[in-house]
Amino acid sequence: MANKDINFSAEKGEIHAICGENGAGKSTLMKMLYGIEQPSEGDIYVKGEKVHLTSSAKAIEHSIGMVHQHFMLVPSLTVAENVVLGVEPKRGLSFDAKKAIQMTEEIAQKYNLPVPAREKVENISVGLKQRVEIIKALLKGAEILILDEPTTVLTPQETEELFVELKHLRDQGHTILFISHKLYEVKKLCDRVTVMRNGRMIGTRNIADVTEADISRMMVGRDVVEVIEKDKAKPGETVLKLRGVTCHNSTTGRKLLDNVSLDVKKGMILGLAGVEGNGQHELLEAIAGVERLSSGTITLNGKDLTNHSIREIREAGISHIPEDRMAEGTAKKLSISNNILAGRHRKAPFTGKILFNTKEIKKEADHLIEEYHVKCSGRDQEIGMLSGGNIQKVVVAREFSVEPEVILVDQPTRGIDIGAATFIRNRLVQLRDEGKAILVNSADLNEVLGLSDSLAVFHNGRISGYFEDSSTLTEEELGLYMLGVKEQSAEEIEEKFHG
Structure with missing residues (x-):
C-alpha cells in the first residue's frame, strides 16, 4: 500500500516541504492531491470544502497546480502560447496571439515573474522554463502549488532566484508544497516539513525546530551521514x-x-x-x-x-x-x-x-x-x-x-x-x-x-x-x-x- 492513514494539512501562505525516501509515498500523495490518482479511503478538503479530485482538471478547478520535475512544455511554441494552453484566447474562431502575450505579461508582472512572452521555449534557459511552468499554473488560478524536485536542473544562482520568487508567492497568500531530497534547501526555504516513511506520516515539524540531521533520522529511522568520506586520490596513468x-x-x-x-x-x-x-x-x-x-x-x-x-x-x-x-x-x-x-x-x-x-x-x-x-x-x-x-x-x-x-x-x-x-x-x-x-x-x-x-x-x-x-x-x-x-x-x- 503506497499510502496508509495519511493525515496532512498545509496552511494558507506557507511553504511546506514533503520529505521521505524513495518509495515513502510522496509521489502517490501528490498524485492524489493533483487528481492523477484517487484515494481508496479517506477525504480531501480544500479551503474547508470536501472535494473529489477525479482528474488534474478537477484539481485546477479547486485552485491546485503542479510543476512537474520534467517540464510539460512544448519547445516549438512561444512562452505565451505555452502559458495559455488549455485556456487559449480566441478572436472569432482563430487563436488570438496578441491577447495571449498580453495575458502572459500581465500575470508575469502581477507575480514579479518576468518572462520573454514572444520567445520560443526551446530558446530559453532551464530556469526560465520553470518560471513559465509556474506562470501557467498561476494563470489557471492556482493558489496551492505543488513543486516536484524543482531545483534539480538549476544552477545555484537560478535556485536563489526561485527561492525569492516562491517566498514572494507565499507572502501573497499562496500555499507551496515543496518536494525535495536536498535537506539544506528545505531548511533554507520552508516554514514547515512533513516527513513520510513506508507510506505513513512520521510527523510534521516547524523548520526552525529541526536540523538536517533530525529530518534525515525521521526519513530513514536512523542516523545518516551525508558527507562523502574519501582519502586523497592516487591517480595512475x-x-x-x-x-x-x-x-x-x-x-x-x-x-x-x-x-x-x-x-x-x-x-x-x-x-x-x-x-x-x-x-x-x-x-x-x-x-x-x-x-x-x-x-x-x-x-x-x-x-x-x-x-x-x-x-x-x-x-x-x-x-x-x-x-x-x-x-x-x-x-x-x-x-x-x-x-x-x-x-x-x-x-x-x-x-x-x-x-x-x-x-x-x-x-x-x-x-x-x-x-x-x-x-x-x-x-x-x-x-x-x-x-x-x-x-x-x-x-x-x-x-x-x-x-x-x-x-x-x-x-x-x-x-x-x-x-x-x-x-x-x-x-x-x-x-x-x-x-x-x-x-x-x-x-x-x-x-x-x-x-x-x-x-x-x-x-x-x-x-x-x-x-x-x-x-x-x-x-x-x-x-x-x-x-x-x-x-x-x-x-x-x-x-x-x-x-
Missing part, C-alpha cells in the same frame, strides 16, 4: 583520451559538443557539471556509443573506439550508468535477474555450448542482490515493481560487477532516497580507490563537488572551466562557470590537461 570530440543533433543539426578534449586517469573521479543541456550528458553518451561523433576521437588504452558500437565499447571495458534508469537502464517488464546480468548471459560461466547455465545465473544474481542490498522479494521479481532507489542499485550492480576500466555515471542518485544515494556514492569512492577511472555527471552540485577529485564544467557544449583539484571550488564560483559568466581559455584548459 591516463586510460581514456578524448580529442576534439564534436557531436550534432541528428534531427535539428544543433551542435551538442564542440571540440571537447579530456584525459581521464586511473584512480580518479572526474566530475562533469553544467546546466542541463550544455553537453555533459551528451559527452557520456558519446563515450558510451549512444551519440555519434561528427569529428574527433575517443581512445581507451590507445585503442580507437570512435563511433564503435555500444557492444564493442562495453566489451573494451567501459561501463555506463545512464541518466534514465527506466527508459535506458532497465527492461522494466523483465526480472531482476535478467536485468542485473544483462550482457553477461553469453559469457562463461553463465552459458554452456548450447544452453544457459541457470544454476550459475541464479547464484550470481542472488550474490549481487545481497552485495548491493537490493530490497526485493527475490531474483524473479519484475524490476519495474521496485522503488527507484532499488532499481538504481540493480543498474549499478550490473555495471560495477563486470570489472570495467572506465565507469560512466550519469545522475547517480537522481530521485532516490538518502540511504541508496549514500551506498552508491561510497561504492564509487571504493572503485576509485581500486584504480578505476570514473566520470560522474550530476545535477546535485553538493554531490558532484563531494565525489570529484577534478572537475570539468560545461557551457554551450564546451568546457568552460577545468579544475585539477575541485575541493576548493565553491558552488557559487561553479555556478558562474556553468552560466558562462566566467570562462577559462582553450589554451589554459589545454595546459592543465597536457602541460
Whole structure:
C-alpha cells in the first residue's frame, strides 16, 4: 500500500516541504492531491470544502497546480502560447496571439515573474522554463502549488532566484508544497516539513525546530551521514583520451559538443557539471556509443573506439550508468535477474555450448542482490515493481560487477532516497580507490563537488572551466562557470590537461 492513514494539512501562505525516501509515498500523495490518482479511503478538503479530485482538471478547478520535475512544455511554441494552453484566447474562431502575450505579461508582472512572452521555449534557459511552468499554473488560478524536485536542473544562482520568487508567492497568500531530497534547501526555504516513511506520516515539524540531521533520522529511522568520506586520490596513468570530440543533433543539426578534449586517469573521479543541456550528458553518451561523433576521437588504452558500437565499447571495458534508469537502464517488464546480468548471459560461466547455465545465473544474481542490498522479494521479481532507489542499485550492480576500466555515471542518485544515494556514492569512492577511472555527471552540485577529485564544467557544449583539484571550488564560483559568466581559455584548459 503506497499510502496508509495519511493525515496532512498545509496552511494558507506557507511553504511546506514533503520529505521521505524513495518509495515513502510522496509521489502517490501528490498524485492524489493533483487528481492523477484517487484515494481508496479517506477525504480531501480544500479551503474547508470536501472535494473529489477525479482528474488534474478537477484539481485546477479547486485552485491546485503542479510543476512537474520534467517540464510539460512544448519547445516549438512561444512562452505565451505555452502559458495559455488549455485556456487559449480566441478572436472569432482563430487563436488570438496578441491577447495571449498580453495575458502572459500581465500575470508575469502581477507575480514579479518576468518572462520573454514572444520567445520560443526551446530558446530559453532551464530556469526560465520553470518560471513559465509556474506562470501557467498561476494563470489557471492556482493558489496551492505543488513543486516536484524543482531545483534539480538549476544552477545555484537560478535556485536563489526561485527561492525569492516562491517566498514572494507565499507572502501573497499562496500555499507551496515543496518536494525535495536536498535537506539544506528545505531548511533554507520552508516554514514547515512533513516527513513520510513506508507510506505513513512520521510527523510534521516547524523548520526552525529541526536540523538536517533530525529530518534525515525521521526519513530513514536512523542516523545518516551525508558527507562523502574519501582519502586523497592516487591517480595512475591516463586510460581514456578524448580529442576534439564534436557531436550534432541528428534531427535539428544543433551542435551538442564542440571540440571537447579530456584525459581521464586511473584512480580518479572526474566530475562533469553544467546546466542541463550544455553537453555533459551528451559527452557520456558519446563515450558510451549512444551519440555519434561528427569529428574527433575517443581512445581507451590507445585503442580507437570512435563511433564503435555500444557492444564493442562495453566489451573494451567501459561501463555506463545512464541518466534514465527506466527508459535506458532497465527492461522494466523483465526480472531482476535478467536485468542485473544483462550482457553477461553469453559469457562463461553463465552459458554452456548450447544452453544457459541457470544454476550459475541464479547464484550470481542472488550474490549481487545481497552485495548491493537490493530490497526485493527475490531474483524473479519484475524490476519495474521496485522503488527507484532499488532499481538504481540493480543498474549499478550490473555495471560495477563486470570489472570495467572506465565507469560512466550519469545522475547517480537522481530521485532516490538518502540511504541508496549514500551506498552508491561510497561504492564509487571504493572503485576509485581500486584504480578505476570514473566520470560522474550530476545535477546535485553538493554531490558532484563531494565525489570529484577534478572537475570539468560545461557551457554551450564546451568546457568552460577545468579544475585539477575541485575541493576548493565553491558552488557559487561553479555556478558562474556553468552560466558562462566566467570562462577559462582553450589554451589554459589545454595546459592543465597536457602541460
